[in-house]
Amino acid sequence: MARQCGxxxxxxxxxxxxxxxxxxAAPGSGQPAFVEVEAGVAGYLGVAAxxxxxxxxxxxxxxxxxxxxxxxxVVWLAG
Amino acid sequence: xxxxxxxxxxxxxxxxxxxxxxTVAPPSGRERxxxxxxxxxxxxxxxxxxxxxxxxxxxxxxxxxxxxxPDWHVxxxxxxxxxxxxxxxxxxxxxxxxxxxxNRYLGGTDRRTPVEPPWAVVPVQVVRGDGQxxxxxxxxxxxxxxxxxxxxxxxxxxxxxxxxxGARPDLYLLAVSPQIDLLRWEPVRRWPGTEHLGDxxxxxxxxxxxxxxxxxxxxxxxxxxxxxxxxDSSGYVLIDTDAATQADPPPAVxxxxxxxxxxxxxxMRHDTARGWNLTPGLLYAQDxxxxxxxxxxxxxxxxxxxxxxxHTDPDNPAQRxxxxxxxxxxxxxxxxxxxxxxxxxxxxxQPFGTGPRGQIAIESPHPxxxxxxxxxxxxxxxxxxxxxxxxxxxxxxxxxxxxxxIEQIRAYAQHGPATRPERVHRAYDAIGRQAQAVALRRAALxxxxxxxxxxxxxxxxxxxxxxx
Numbered sequence: 001m002a003r004q005c006g007x008x009x010x011x012x013x014x015x016x017x018x019x020x021x022x023x024x025a026a027p028g029s030g031q032p033a034f035v036e037v038e039a040g041v042a043g044y045l046g047v048a049a050x051x052x053x054x055x056x057x058x059x060x061x062x063x064x065x066x067x068x069x070x071x072x073x074v075v076w077l078a079g
Numbered sequence: 080x081x082x083x084x085x086x087x088x089x090x091x092x093x094x095x096x097x098x099x100x101x102t103v104a105p106p107s108g109r110e111r112x113x114x115x116x117x118x119x120x121x122x123x124x125x126x127x128x129x130x131x132x133x134x135x136x137x138x139x140x141x142x143x144x145x146x147x148x149p150d151w152h153v154x155x156x157x158x159x160x161x162x163x164x165x166x167x168x169x170x171x172x173x174x175x176x177x178x179x180x181x182n183r184y185l186g187g188t189d190r191r192t193p194v195e196p197p198w199a200v201v202p203v204q205v206v207r208g209d210g211q212x213x214x215x216x217x218x219x220x221x222x223x224x225x226x227x228x229x230x231x232x233x234x235x236x237x238x239x240x241x242x243x244x245g246a247r248p249d250l251y252l253l254a255v256s257p258q259i260d261l262l263r264w265e266p267v268r269r270w271p272g273t274e275h276l277g278d279x280x281x282x283x284x285x286x287x288x289x290x291x292x293x294x295x296x297x298x299x300x301x302x303x304x305x306x307x308x309x310x311d312s313s314g315y316v317l318i319d320t321d322a323a324t325q326a327d328p329p330p331a332v333x334x335x336x337x338x339x340x341x342x343x344x345x346x347m348r349h350d351t352a353r354g355w356n357l358t359p360g361l362l363y364a365q366d367x368x369x370x371x372x373x374x375x376x377x378x379x380x381x382x383x384x385x386x387x388x389x390h391t392d393p394d395n396p397a398q399r400x401x402x403x404x405x406x407x408x409x410x411x412x413x414x415x416x417x418x419x420x421x422x423x424x425x426x427x428x429q430p431f432g433t434g435p436r437g438q439i440a441i442e443s444p445h446p447x448x449x450x451x452x453x454x455x456x457x458x459x460x461x462x463x464x465x466x467x468x469x470x471x472x473x474x475x476x477x478x479x480x481x482x483x484x485i486e487q488i489r490a491y492a493q494h495g496p497a498t499r500p501e502r503v504h505r506a507y508d509a510i511g512r513q514a515q516a517v518a519l520r521r522a523a524l525x526x527x528x529x530x531x532x533x534x535x536x537x538x539x540x541x542x543x544x545x546x547x
Contacts, residue, residue, distance in 0.1 A: 005514055008507040013270035014419075016459045020274035020499050023492045023506050035478075041485050042477040044510060045517050052518030053525050060529025067530050068537030075538045079545025 004051040005044055015040060088239050090141065090153075090255055091222045092193065092204050099194050101141035101255060103153050105241045111135045114156075114321065117330055118170035121162075129331060132163045137242065140258060147194030150258040155208075155242060158250045168205065168252055174323050175203045175254075177294040184288040185281055194257075197312040199285015200296065201256045201305075203320055208238060208251025223253065259305035259316055262498065266382035271415060271423055273459050274503040275377035278306065279452055281314040286370060287446035290326070295362040297322040299369025300339040301376045306498045313499070315373075326362040327444075333357060333365070338389055341368035342402040343442065360442035367441040370448055371430055372401075374455070377500075378427070379414055387414070404432030422461035426454050484513045 005011070012019050015037050022037040088103040114136050117129040137155040156171075158164040178200045185197045193202045206221045207213050213221045238246050265272065282304070289296065296317055303319045322334040333344065340348075341364045347355035376384045392398050392406045400406040407428040415424065429436040430451065440447055478485065492506035 008510040008514075009504075010270065012507065012510070014462070016271070016273035016462070017276040017456070019506070020277060020503050023489055023502050024499075027486055027489065038478050038485055039475055041488065041510060042475065042481045045481045045484055045514055046477050048514035048518040049521045052521030055518070056522030056525030057529060059522070060526040060533075063526065064529040064531075064533030068533035068540075071534045071537035072541040072544070075541025076544050079542065 005047045008044070011044060012037075012040065085239055088223070090206050090253065092206075092255070093220050094193060097147060097194050098145060099147050100144040101151055101153075102144060103141045103239075104139055105239065106137055106139040111137055111157075116167060116170060117332060118166050121166050121169055130163075130166050132158060132167050134158055134163075134167065141255065143194075148257040152256050152258045154254045156252045156254065157243070157246070158252070161249060164250050164252060168207070171203070171205045171252065171254060173325070174294075174320060175205055177289065177292050177325075178202055178320055178323065180292055181285045181289040181294075185284055196307050196309045196316070197281050197314065198257075198307070198316045199282050199314075200289065200317040200320060200323075201259060203254050203256045206253040206255060207249075208253060209248040221255075256318075256320075257307075259307045259318060261302070262304065262306050262315075264301050264376050264381035265500070267380035268378060268383070269415075270417075271378045271420060271459070271462075272380075272500060273378060273423075274499055275374075276452070276456060276459070278314045278499050279374060279377070280449075281312070282317065283370070283448035283452045285317070286366060286448045290363050290366070290444070291446060293325060293327040293359065295324060295326040295359075295366050296320060296369075297324055297333060297362065297365055298335050298339075299366055299373060300336050301373055301381050304373050308496065324362070327359040329357040329359055329362055331357070333362070335365060338385070339369050339372055341365040342399070343438070345399075345402075358442075359444060363444065363447075364438070364442040367430070367447055368401075371427075374452075375427065379411070383414060401431055404428050404434075404437060407431045419462050422458040423455070426451075426458040481517070484517065488513055 015022075018033045019037055022034045025031070025034050090099075090101040090103060092099040092101070112135070114134050116132045116134065118132060120128065120130040135157040137157070139153045139155070141151040141153050143149050143151065156167060158167055179193065179202050181200055182198050182202055185199060193204060204221050205213060206223045208223060210223050238248050238251065242251065286296070286299075298319060298321070299317060303317055304315050305318050307313070307316050324330050324333075335344075341361065343361050344357075344365055347357075347361070372384060372389070375388060379388075387410050388401045388407065389399055392400045392403065394406065394409075395403070398406075400410050408424060411424040411428060412421075430441050431437060433439075440451075488506055488509040491509040492502045494505075497505065
């Protein structure tokens, strides 16, 4: 996961002290600096989600292909 | 070591609307440390003459029985005669008063500074060994005594036997201060640890205020900076105020730690032929140099600071890296190779130079620490061109999509007592774990969609083939 998204400490170093301020801020605090940090965290999780989707789709294609052949044979032979 | 039948040693500290009752524990060992003080003689005025006092110090702890800070340090100073005890008492009181006044400046006047943070410098209270009421230190009164139910025992012996059999109470002074956990500084930071910066605000304000009161701490170094928090504030705090002294008029000698010595004072010590004298500016600069070193320990790592910055300059073996702005610039650029940190590096290196933002500023009697810290904050903002943040102002759909995960990350980082850097590292760990969980959930979703889709498609083809 770190290879795809980057190490969190390196990835978020650019936010500097704002990252620490965001941790201590009340949930839902709408300060622009905190919105930036939240967008950064969401972006990081978004990359993770896309990576997961790709892996799931690739694995699903392989397993699904085998399962499709199996289900075809079962239904065809049964019919 | 302690006699179980001996009455407990208690210290009563009281101020407006607060009171602390400390029960002193016997020390864990028999070790005593010799500490010398150079203090102005009583009634000596500003003649510059100092009286050298030799003391034997016992270090122990105390527990608070009431509200307020729970654990305290107790230093018990034993003097040789009554004159020494009185001169030391006067000196410790002036020191304690300066520290308390510096703290009172932080965030309003209603703070109960001796028993509750915020503090920039750990407050100290002086207590007389002979049990007499002490009222010198502003509104705080202190008294050494024994619990009322042990008053008979008190008549026979005021000081516990572990201080010394037959010890004369009037030769002893106690200095009590809140006990704060030591910090574990990170050895090396590959990126500037700017998450620490916010926690230096109170310390910078207190240091400026202490200098405005014409006092200097004189021994600011990583070991003497701790972190403390209460409900509404947190930050770094200076401890060990033994070397704190009046800067104007300056003392003849300075007690400090050689490794963290300011360049001007090093030159003075090495080049004795020129007949240098300490000046208030050199004492302020010693504190500010220590402050710079501590900030750099937080940003760049303590091991790096001590083995690179405070080490001999490879390009000029006659001086340390920290004695030249150019050498510090070069060292920081090598340490943080990414060019985006350049604005921060420039501001961090400036005080090590000799110009208006270097020696002239840090030896000045005017406040410096807060304004320099503000410049560091501003410089850090100029570095932020990566990672590219999305347009600020409103939350994006992605933020709403991951709102639950984001709050879990923050809740995990905030949970329990921890320093700001520890919370940041917890957040990094939580982000890594959440990313993995999100990826696994998505992978499982797409895997099941494909498998189910293919099975249905295969079965449909089977039906078609069978039917045909």
